[in-house]
Amino acid sequence: MKSATEASSSSFNGSSSSSSSTSSSCSTSSDINELSKEAFTKHHFTKCAELLKKALDGIKSETERRRLHANLALCEAKSKAQLFSATYQAALLNIFPKLKPGEDHNLEDHDEAVAAFNLALNAFVRGNRRTCLEILQSVMTVNTLSDTLFCAVSLLEIDVSLTLCQPKLALKQAVKLRDSITWRRANVVQRDYLDCLECRIRCRLAQTSSLIDFTSKPELLHWCLIQSELDVKNGNATRAVNRLLKFRPSLQDEERRLVDNALGCVYALSLKKISLAESYFRSAMLVKQEKRKSWQESTVPRHCLIYHAALAQLHCGHAESAFTLFLSVLPFYPKQPRIWLRIAECCIYALTKNGNDNVDTNGQTIEIVGTAQNGYVILPSISVREDNLNNEVDEIRENHISWEYAAHCIRNALILTGTERDCVYLLPWLYAASSFINLNLGRYGLALKAACQLASLQQVSPHHKLMAVLFKAEALTLLDRLPEAVGCLAQAVPLQSMPSTISAVIYNRALLQALSGNLHKSLATFGLLGTQCDVTTVPEALSLGVYIYMKSDKDDEARHLIVQQIEKMKLS
Structure with a gap:
C-alpha cells in the first residue's frame, strides 16, 4: 500500500x-x-x-x-x-x-x-x-x-497478477520489466518494490529460497513481512513469529496493524493457536486515533481483520463462531462470491462433523420408503421445493446454519461468479459444494447437474475431478440409474497423496456392486479395505460389510465383523 x-x-x-x-x-x-x-x-x-x-x-x-x-x-x-x-x-x-x-x-x-x-x-x-x-x-x-508512470503501471500489473493467483504470469511480467530500457531509469522506491514483488512471486511458486540477499536490505517493515512469509513457507513459523514480535514494538499505529494481522495469520494457519491468533486480530482492530495522521488511510480495514479472524476460526474447526463472524462482515462484501462460499463451508462443516448429514432442513430424517429392482431407493420424507430460477442474489430471511441456507449461499456465489471474471477460479469449489449440499437436501437432479458442471470444467485439479465422479455416481444411484452410476464410478482415479480418497473409491465400488446384485465381486472389493494398511476406512464400511455378508448368507462372517468392531471400540 x-x-x-x-x-x-x-x-x-x-x-x-x-x-x-x-x-x-x-x-x-x-x-x-x-x-x-x-x-x-x-x-x-x-x-x-x-x-x-x-x-x-x-x-x-x-x-x-x-x-x-x-x-x-x-x-x-x-x-x-x-x-x-x-x-x-x-x-x-x-x-x-x-x-x-x-x-x-x-x-x-x-x-x-x-x-x-x-x-x-x-x-x-x-x-x-x-x-x-x-x-x-x-x-x-x-x-x-513518462518513465515514472510506465514503471508504476508495470508494477501494478504484476501486483494484480499475483492477486489473481497467477504467479507464473507475474514472473514473466517482472522479467520483461527488468529487461526493458525504461526500467534502467526507475527510482529507488520502484526498484525496491519490484524486489518485494519477486519475493512474493517465488513464495507463491513454492520456492522456499529467495534470490534476494536480505542482509543487504534495510530494516524496513515490508522486508520483515516478506522474510516472515518465506519462513512460514519453509516450515519455520516460530522464526517468523519471533521476527515479527521483535519488529513490533518500534512501529506506529498503522504499521503495527499490519504486523498484528500477520501474527494472527501465522498463529492461526501454521501454529494452530486460535486464541493467540484472535488476540492479535483484535489488537489490529484497535485504532489509536491520536497517533494516526488525518490523511492516512487504514492499511487493513476493521472488516477485513474480522474476515481474517473468521477464516482462522474455520481453518481450526470452529465453524459456528466462523459463521457468526462471516455474517457480521457480509454487508461489506455482498457482491464477493468468496464470502458466500465461506459461509456455505461453515454450514457444511458444522452439519457434517456431528453426523447431522442425514437430516433435511426441516429436521426430519430421510427414510428408506421403497425398493426397486436394483436396490434401495432413498427419498426425502417430504418434498422439497426447487430453487427459484431468477438471477438475483437472495436476501435470506433466517441466517442460521442449515443445508437450505448453505444452498442459498452457493447459489448467490454462482450468480456473482458469472458476472465477475476475476472469480472464475472459484467454480470448482462452488460446483463441488453445490452437488454435496443438494445431495443432503434430497435434490438429486440438481446434485447431478452440479457434478456434471464440475466435470466439464477445462482447468480443474485431480481432486475436484475425483469429487465430480463420486458426486455424479451418488446422484445417479439415488435417481435409480444404477448402471450409469457403475459406469461413472469406473472413471474414478483416487489420489495417492490422500489415502482417504482410496478408501472412498473402494467403498463406493463395493456398494454399487452390491446394489447391482454382484455380491461375489462386491465382497472381493470390500476386502481391499482391510488388506491395504494405508487405507483410511470410511465410517459406513461396517454396515456395508454386514449387508454384503448377510445378502451372501454368511451370517457368521457378519457377526464376526460386528464383534471385531465392538472390540476396537472398547480398546479405543
Whole structure:
C-alpha cells in the first residue's frame, strides 16, 4: 500500500510540473504551482488545495483547468483519507468522462493517462481487478508516458497478477520489466518494490529460497513481512513469529496493524493457536486515533481483520463462531462470491462433523420408503421445493446454519461468479459444494447437474475431478440409474497423496456392486479395505460389510465383523 500511495503522489507531481511549464510566462502562476507541489510533498493537503483553487482563477485553458481540477480532486481525497474510495473515483470520472466504464478508453495525453492510473489503483484496492486491468491496458497504449508512470503501471500489473493467483504470469511480467530500457531509469522506491514483488512471486511458486540477499536490505517493515512469509513457507513459523514480535514494538499505529494481522495469520494457519491468533486480530482492530495522521488511510480495514479472524476460526474447526463472524462482515462484501462460499463451508462443516448429514432442513430424517429392482431407493420424507430460477442474489430471511441456507449461499456465489471474471477460479469449489449440499437436501437432479458442471470444467485439479465422479455416481444411484452410476464410478482415479480418497473409491465400488446384485465381486472389493494398511476406512464400511455378508448368507462372517468392531471400540 505504501508504494501505491507514492505512485499516486508522483502522478500529482507529474501533473503539477506539466502545469508550471505550460504557464511559465506567468510568474505568479508558476510560483503557485511550485508552492502547491511543495505542500503536497509535505502532506499539507489543505494548504495545497487552497493554492490550487487560487491558481484556477487565472487559468482559461480548458486543458489546464482540467489538469488542476484533477490535482485538486487528488488533494482533497488525500486530505480526507479517501484515495481508495468511491468518492474519489466519481470525482475523477466527472473530470475525465471518457474513462467511465463502457466508454472508449482511447487516451490522448499524459494527463488522461495519470488520471486513468489513479482510477486503476482505486479499482484494485477496492477489489475490482478486472476494471483495473482494463484501465492499465489502455494506459499502456499512450505513447507519451513518462518513465515514472510506465514503471508504476508495470508494477501494478504484476501486483494484480499475483492477486489473481497467477504467479507464473507475474514472473514473466517482472522479467520483461527488468529487461526493458525504461526500467534502467526507475527510482529507488520502484526498484525496491519490484524486489518485494519477486519475493512474493517465488513464495507463491513454492520456492522456499529467495534470490534476494536480505542482509543487504534495510530494516524496513515490508522486508520483515516478506522474510516472515518465506519462513512460514519453509516450515519455520516460530522464526517468523519471533521476527515479527521483535519488529513490533518500534512501529506506529498503522504499521503495527499490519504486523498484528500477520501474527494472527501465522498463529492461526501454521501454529494452530486460535486464541493467540484472535488476540492479535483484535489488537489490529484497535485504532489509536491520536497517533494516526488525518490523511492516512487504514492499511487493513476493521472488516477485513474480522474476515481474517473468521477464516482462522474455520481453518481450526470452529465453524459456528466462523459463521457468526462471516455474517457480521457480509454487508461489506455482498457482491464477493468468496464470502458466500465461506459461509456455505461453515454450514457444511458444522452439519457434517456431528453426523447431522442425514437430516433435511426441516429436521426430519430421510427414510428408506421403497425398493426397486436394483436396490434401495432413498427419498426425502417430504418434498422439497426447487430453487427459484431468477438471477438475483437472495436476501435470506433466517441466517442460521442449515443445508437450505448453505444452498442459498452457493447459489448467490454462482450468480456473482458469472458476472465477475476475476472469480472464475472459484467454480470448482462452488460446483463441488453445490452437488454435496443438494445431495443432503434430497435434490438429486440438481446434485447431478452440479457434478456434471464440475466435470466439464477445462482447468480443474485431480481432486475436484475425483469429487465430480463420486458426486455424479451418488446422484445417479439415488435417481435409480444404477448402471450409469457403475459406469461413472469406473472413471474414478483416487489420489495417492490422500489415502482417504482410496478408501472412498473402494467403498463406493463395493456398494454399487452390491446394489447391482454382484455380491461375489462386491465382497472381493470390500476386502481391499482391510488388506491395504494405508487405507483410511470410511465410517459406513461396517454396515456395508454386514449387508454384503448377510445378502451372501454368511451370517457368521457378519457377526464376526460386528464383534471385531465392538472390540476396537472398547480398546479405543
